[in-house]
Amino acid sequence: MTAPAHPLAAALLAGERRALARAITLSESARPEHEVQAQALLAEVLPWAGRSLRLGLTGVPGVGKSTFIEALGLRLADAGHRVAVLAVDPSSARTGGSIMGDKTRMPGLAVHEGAFIRPSPSGGTLGGVARRTREAITLCEAAGYDVILVETVGVGQSETQVAAMTDLFVLLALPNAGDELQGVKRGIMELADLCVVNKADLDPRAAVRAQTQLRAALTLLTPHDAPWRPRALRASAVTGEGLDEVWAAAQDYAREMDLPRRRQAQAAVWFDELLREAAWKQFVAGTSPHRLTELRTSVQAGRLTAVQAVAALLAGQPS
Secondary structure, three states: OOOOOOOOHHHHHOOOHHHHHHHHHHHHOOOHHHHHHHHHHHHHHHHHOOOOEEEEEEOOOOOOHHHHHHHHHHHHHHOOOOEEEEEEEOOOOOOOOOOOOHHHHOHHHHOOOOEEEEEEEOOOOOOOOOOOHHHHHHHHHHOOOOEEEEEOOOOOOOHHHHHHOOOEEEEEEOOOHHHHHHHOOHHHHHHOOEEEEOOOOOOHHHHHHHHHHHHHHHHHHOOOOOOOOOEEEEOOOOOOOOHHHHHHHHHHHHHHOOHHHHHHHHHHHHHHHHHHHHHHHHHHHOOOHHHHHHHHHHHHHOOOOHHHHHHHHHHOOOO
């Protein structure tokens, strides 16, 4: 392969964390010139990506996602893995700001030489992930990180997008899962490859009951011909109980599943999403702002339904 041409490429491929942080910042920028630079960098380092195991983790607020990720990440980093954590914080609907406190919730992992933590704002993106999380995964892999942990915003219902960019989708639950499951959408349960009852040390009996309930739910939701039978486990980020079993299950999944084929399907989904986004931007750029305002006003006034207004806009008809 030719020598890296992008200014950040060489340092990124050498595994320098500062270069990785700068590369992710570049990819997250909305400035047109930065987008061009970021795509050039991604294209250059892409041949070095794709060599990690990607885990997406979600769960309702209070389930202990950050504590669990730090405990698991420290165990893996101490064992010689290079661990990257991409933590997505919810953005304010009013100000657009985010607290970005994940590093403070993972103090031990944040200073480990074998780990990298990057909090990113969701920016209003649905699905529990940030708009450029996929690019960040690619950059982390190119920098030599072999385990990627993607922590979602954690509202407990809309994090299905993370399953479209990771290899293994992990749903964390609380020991009182009987009540919690009422607030968890069926779609997330159907996508989960692994369910982990966290904080099992707080109430061991309740944790066992929750594990049994989750196992039964997964059995009902999993098709008979599924290549992987989702598992329900118990763990405690505080005591370390069950963490080895969680990692063993993740490794089993990687061995038994056709990950290259899964990633090819994910890449196709990514292409379709970007195509829709680009087509929308191009369409809006070529449409009269006055016309858009006129139709929006007609919908607000009840003169047209939203469907009629969109149809009129596509057909170029007067409102």
